[in-house]
Structure formats: C-alpha cells, structure tokens
Amino acid sequence: MAKVAIIGAGFAGHTAALYLGDALGKNHDITMINLHEHFHYIPSWVWVAVGRMPVEQTRFPLRPVYDKKNIRLLYGAAKEVHPDEQYVLVERKSDGKEERVEYDYLLIATGPKLNYEATEGLGPKHNYTQSICTAPHAVASSEAYLAQVARMKNGQKSTFVIGTGHATSTCQGAAFEYITNLHKDMVRRGVRDMAELRWLSNEQAVGDFGVRGVHAKYKGGIVSSEDFIKAAFKEYGIKWDVQKAVYKVDEDTIYWENFEGEYGEMKYDFAMLIPQFKGIALNYIGKDGEDVSGKVVNASNFVIVDGIYGLPHDKMINKSTSWPELYQNPNYDNIFAAGIAFAPPGSISKPHVTPNGTTIVAAPPRTGMVSGIIGRIVAMNIIDLIKKGRMTHSERMTEMAAACIASMGDSLWDGSAATIMIYPVVPDFKRYPNEHGRDMFVTHMEMGLGGAWMKRMIHTTFMYKLQGKFGWKMIPE
Numbered sequence: 001m002a003k004v005a006i007i008g009a010g011f012a013g014h015t016a017a018l019y020l021g022d023a024l025g026k027n028h029d030i031t032m033i034n035l036h037e038h039f040h041y042i043p044s045w046v047w048v049a050v051g052r053m054p055v056e057q058t059r060f061p062l063r064p065v066y067d068k069k070n071i072r073l074l075y076g077a078a079k080e081v082h083p084d085e086q087y088v089l090v091e092r093k094s095d096g097k098e099e100r101v102e103y104d105y106l107l108i109a110t111g112p113k114l115n116y117e118a119t120e121g122l123g124p125k126h127n128y129t130q131s132i133c134t135a136p137h138a139v140a141s142s143e144a145y146l147a148q149v150a151r152m153k154n155g156q157k158s159t160f161v162i163g164t165g166h167a168t169s170t171c172q173g174a175a176f177e178y179i180t181n182l183h184k185d186m187v188r189r190g191v192r193d194m195a196e197l198r199w200l201s202n203e204q205a206v207g208d209f210g211v212r213g214v215h216a217k218y219k220g221g222i223v224s225s226e227d228f229i230k231a232a233f234k235e236y237g238i239k240w241d242v243q244k245a246v247y248k249v250d251e252d253t254i255y256w257e258n259f260e261g262e263y264g265e266m267k268y269d270f271a272m273l274i275p276q277f278k279g280i281a282l283n284y285i286g287k288d289g290e291d292v293s294g295k296v297v298n299a300s301n302f303v304i305v306d307g308i309y310g311l312p313h314d315k316m317i318n319k320s321t322s323w324p325e326l327y328q329n330p331n332y333d334n335i336f337a338a339g340i341a342f343a344p345p346g347s348i349s350k351p352h353v354t355p356n357g358t359t360i361v362a363a364p365p366r367t368g369m370v371s372g373i374i375g376r377i378v379a380m381n382i383i384d385l386i387k388k389g390r391m392t393h394s395e396r397m398t399e400m401a402a403a404c405i406a407s408m409g410d411s412l413w414d415g416s417a418a419t420i421m422i423y424p425v426v427p428d429f430k431r432y433p434n435e436h437g438r439d440m441f442v443t444h445m446e447m448g449l450g451g452a453w454m455k456r457m458i459h460t461t462f463m464y465k466l467q468g469k470f471g472w473k474m475i476p477e
C-alpha cells in the first residue's frame, strides 16, 4: 500500500486530492494536511469584498468530500518535511499535538505566503491598507468599503487606490476585478460621483497582468490587452498609474518609486494593494538533523522543480523547456509541487531595473486554472508511478491554455466581464513565431454581459466540481 501526502487544499492540492482519491483511495493511504477545514473558492472573494456575497457562499467543508473519496483530512499546519526519512511533521489544530505523516510521495501545494512585511506599513496588521487575499481580509475590506460608502453618502469625497503593493507583486487580475466591481457597486449605491478611483501597479503597461500582456485578433485587427483594459478604465472613469513599485504606506499616503527611479506619493482614503507573494516556509530536515532546504526550495521558499533556473531573462523566455513539465523536485524525486508553491524559472513579463537598482516586474501568475491543471498532472503521475512505475503526463506553462474572466460587476442584468483566453500562458516564440509568441487563433478577448453570466456559472460549476459530485471530472480545471 502506497502512502501519498498532500500539503494544502487549494486549487492545486485539492484538485490533485480528488484525482488521487478517485484512483487510489480504496487501496492506498492518502492524507491531506490543510490549515482549514473548508475549501475556499477564492475568485468570488472579490464579490465578498464589495458586500455582494456572504463569505459562506465561497466555501464548503472538505471532510464530507474526502470521506467519499477515502482521503484522510488532517486539519493542521505542516511544520517540517524530512525528505530522507519521508515524513511530514504536522501540528494538529484539534489538540495542538504533533503528528508524523509518513509518505512515499509528497505533493507540496501550500500556495502563497502573503509577504506584507516586504512593504513598510502594508496590510491589515497596520490597519492602513486592505487585502482581498484571505477570507477574513475580504470581509474586512467589505466593512471598510461600506464605511467609505457611508462617508460618501454624507457628502465626503473618497479616493480609492487599488493595485499592487510591492515591486514584484503578482495577481493583478484580482485587483483589476476588484476596482471594476467597486465602480459598479458605487454606481448602484448612488455614490460613484463622490469617489475617485485609481489603479496603481507595478506592471510595465496597463493590461500586462504579469503575462507580458495579451494580443488577440479582434474585429479584423489585432487588439492589445493594454488598449482593451484602458478602454474599460476610460468607460468607468478610472485613472491609472503603472511602472510604479510601492515601498511604503502610512495612514493616508502610498509611497512609490517608478521605472525612472523617481520617488512620489499618492493620497488615499481606501486602498487595496496586493502584497508580494513568497512560498510558505517549512523546515526541510535531513536524516542527521541538518537543514536540507537548499535541496528543496529556493531563497523565496518556492519549491525547486524540473525547470531550468538561473538563465538571464531573455534566454529563459526564448527557451520553452526552461518551464517545468513534471513539477518534480530534482533532488528528491518523490516530492512534487503544484500551484503557487512551485518555483517558476523567472518572470513572464520583462523585468525592469530602476537607476536605484530596484527590480520592478509583475511576477508570473499561477492562477486557479493553472494551479488546478498542474495539480491534475502531478496526481496523474503519482497514480502512474504507483500503478505502472513510470510517469506519462506532462504539461509546461508554455503548452497550457488559461481563461481569465474578470468580472466587472456581478449583476446578470447590467454586469460585465473582460474575458481573456490565452494560449499558451507563457509565450512560446518557436512554436508561434509572431512577436507575441502566442497562438493568435486561440488567444481571444471579449468584453460584455455574457462574461458576467459565465463568471457566475463558473462559481456554481466549480463549487459543484470541487465537491467531487457526480460527473465532476467532466468539468475541466
């Protein structure tokens, strides 16, 4: 009987668990170690944070799902991984005691550490800026936003700054959804004329989203995501500032450095800025008690896998094989990583170094869809290894498609959404020798009410799929 341990029940780990439980649950030992007893459907936190959806609607309990799939849920925090002795040390939430979980195969899918500390004053701890990156933060954002609405109803103007809070933040798509949902909600509440809405980000250009922007055929020509998103900002009266790295915030001011190395500031009444993401820090301990983290993770705590690391950006981005295909650690071949936890070989967007030496770049997003796909690939390979002794699945981000539907208001009557279909996620300049490195037939952008319906439908279908209900496998990641 093989033992499989997974750390983290997010899009990557939970998707993997469903496949593993389905194929192996009855005959093998599968353990999910997770900090929460619920699965959280993170994309809908944007609606929570404008007070349009109760947070309860964005989660479901994991235990009944795992009972059905013969997976053990260990509710607790993984603290140490012992790769030589093949066990994870977990602090159980139930009684605070430690438990050893032994494994033959380990999947690390711990998602991001929200590194607020990298930006002075950033994040809910200081009570200056908001976040939508955890469920409690999304609820707190909604309360802070509704307090601003009350102020505006009393005749006071408010400035809202939404975007990124560090030189190397990622997840601009979520911030974009939030600013457009704020706009729509303010219109609905009759206070939009009292608000100034500002986009502030580390992207090279509006619409970069950490994927180098998108170019697609549209109405007989080529349209860029820059023009596409700028048009939305213009329509909604949102001002934008890009090429800016936020390095400090205080109670009413955001401080930034731009591409030219100039420093400036921006006043705010309400700000939601996405922090830098790092990997979750676990202790990796060898058989003699020595620190072996250098064999498992990089300096940012992302798990090293089968990518090619350390190439200059220009070389890396022109070499599709620098992106991993198996998500397998080169030093411990029974350790895999999926989702935000794996170390990408670099950024997709081109990094910019300011005259002061600050690197500003939108880090590569590993979205829910990408994380789910990687979770499935890893699960299928672990199943292969247990059943056949060899792996048969692989998929690089240079071969992966992703759909991004950014809602711009949740209403099914007057809502809208920017729908961006992108293939491949990481440009492949050899297979697609146009200047964007993408398949111009598949890559596509649309804006309109249809997207709002699709976004709502995706919430419902994913909440269904991820509970492993009848036919779940037919709904793609």
Ligand SMILES: Cc1cc2nc3c(=O)[nH]c(=O)nc-3n(C[C@H](O)[C@H](O)[C@H](O)COP(=O)(O)OP(=O)(O)OC[C@H]3O[C@@H](n4cnc5c(N)ncnc54)[C@H](O)[C@@H]3O)c2cc1C
Pocket (backbone or CB within 6 Å): 007, 008, 009, 010, 011, 012, 013, 033, 034, 035, 036, 042, 043, 044, 045, 046, 076, 077, 078, 079, 109, 110, 111, 112, 132, 133, 134, 171, 174, 280, 338, 339, 340, 341, 366, 367, 368, 369, 370, 371, 404, 405
């Ligand atoms: C507001 C918002 C909106 C978004 N919208 C979209 C969208 O519309 N579409 C899209 O594709 N993507 C979207 N994303 C991105 C998407 O949510 C992430 O890409 C995705 O969640 C990453 O999945 P993951 O499994 O790697 O990590 P997570 O989903 O973060 O899961 C990690 C899990 O590991 C657990 N964990 C961490 N450390 C430990 C430990 N030591 N022990 C045990 N468990 C641990 C965590 O509790 C968590 O359950 C959005 C993100 C945000 C913040």
